[in-house]
Amino acid sequence: IELAIDGGDNPDSIATLTSDPLAGVAVNYTGERHDLDEVRLLSPVIPRSKVIGVGKNYADHAAEMGGEVPEAPLLFFKPNTSVIGPNETIIRPAGVTDLQYEGELAVVIGRICKQVPVERVPDVIFGYTIGNDVTARDWQRTDGQWARAKGSDTFLPLGPWINTHLTLDEAGKLEIETRLGDDVRQHGSTSQMVRGVAELVSYITQSITLLPGDVILTGTPAGVGPMEPGDEVHVSVTGLGTLSNPVADE
Template sequence: MKLLTFRTDEGNHLGVKTEKGVIDITEMLPGVSDVKAVIRNPDQLTLVELAIREGTFPFMDEEQLDIGPCVDNPEKIVCVGLNYQKHAKESNAAIPEQPILFNKYNNALAGHKDNVNLPSDSRQVDYEVELGIVMGKEAKEVSKENALDYVFGYCSANDLSARDLQFRSNQWLLGKSLDGFCPLGPYLVTADEVENPNALDVSCTVNGEVRQQSNTKDMIFFCDEIISYMSHYMTLKPGDVILTGTPEGVILGYEESSQVWLKDGDQVAVAVEGLGKLVNVMKLK
């Protein structure tokens, strides 16, 4: 099932994408305004499936919706750095022995087709297509073998990064959690529709030009390893988002003379196989 969040005058609503259009789950199930409500009570998805089959609710045109981040209020957004073999190589970095973790905050969330403001004192904003994991159950010290059982779904994500701010100190937070620097979506695809998250094509284009083209099988630490590792140090909660790293092709990896950083008006589109294309436009404040 493909879930999405869309904005209305009354606040956020949760929807489900179908072949005929989008059904408003919040109208169907009052009080269910975000995906975390469904994660907490997955039986509600059965009611949604029934409504889709019976056609008892109207379909909306997705193109007319103001789509927000597919998870709009996670407790945690935890990210993995240097998690693709070729990306580590282009960054002139050693292959990590354990996952490198950093975080973003909710202020960084953005939705499909949202404009993202470029910071006024940064000249080195970069894109990073990533597979996002959304947790479905509380996970504490889970094994690698059982880790994927705790996943609710997956999404496309863009770990936007202001490199000059990121490397201002040895802590990456400043360049990673700027407002709008974590677009998620457009859909949250339930785990039953993703056969193997460790074998998905990922891509990024800027103004239609392909910049990144890879597959999650190039990851150093796979999804089950990441979840297990994190859960041994922090309790992962339902709705928490994990960004699993980016492949080669980021601007940072270019020769310095060839680096053309994101600028006003650039359209960045990231996509993960089966999860949808997420598009954002960069804007100067």
């Protein structure tokens, strides 16, 4: 069964499935269908193990952060407790004064894998979604390690769905746009990544095993900036829809 075509044929509704496509068992349609405006979408995946972020993977963003592109991919973890879904509220913790959005292409892993050669990376990818790598920039500056700055609760909106039928080549040519309210703040293309998806997955898995449902955040283009309580942030990626989240104080 080709689940992927359903979205194209029925853009305003969802079909329910008999099981979790990431669980490695046969999946079919239940026959149930709901209009999108009748349901509340949750994060399309809660990683059972980890989210790995990649810092400074767009040259224009590395430059605006006052640094150069790192010699090797700059990796950091976000825990599954930081994940929220579409339209859920990003919470600015007490003490944070500079909470920023970072719109990104997110890769969802489909198979347990390690030391994946670049040419085998398509075999381990389940699909693609949108991530907002929310960052407490003030904590990032003072903490040294980014656990609190990037790993706090609600700091990883994911969704609205997972696109499972993109080729690696297609994933490398998507437009990313982040809007704060109506203002476009980030506009880039995944073609501007310093290291593409295949290189990142291969590099990470040299020493780290990935599990089905693990997520790789591939970095953000230039234009990062602060969000204030009352704002709504929207990240759109070609073919992946729009991930919208309001911002509130704790």
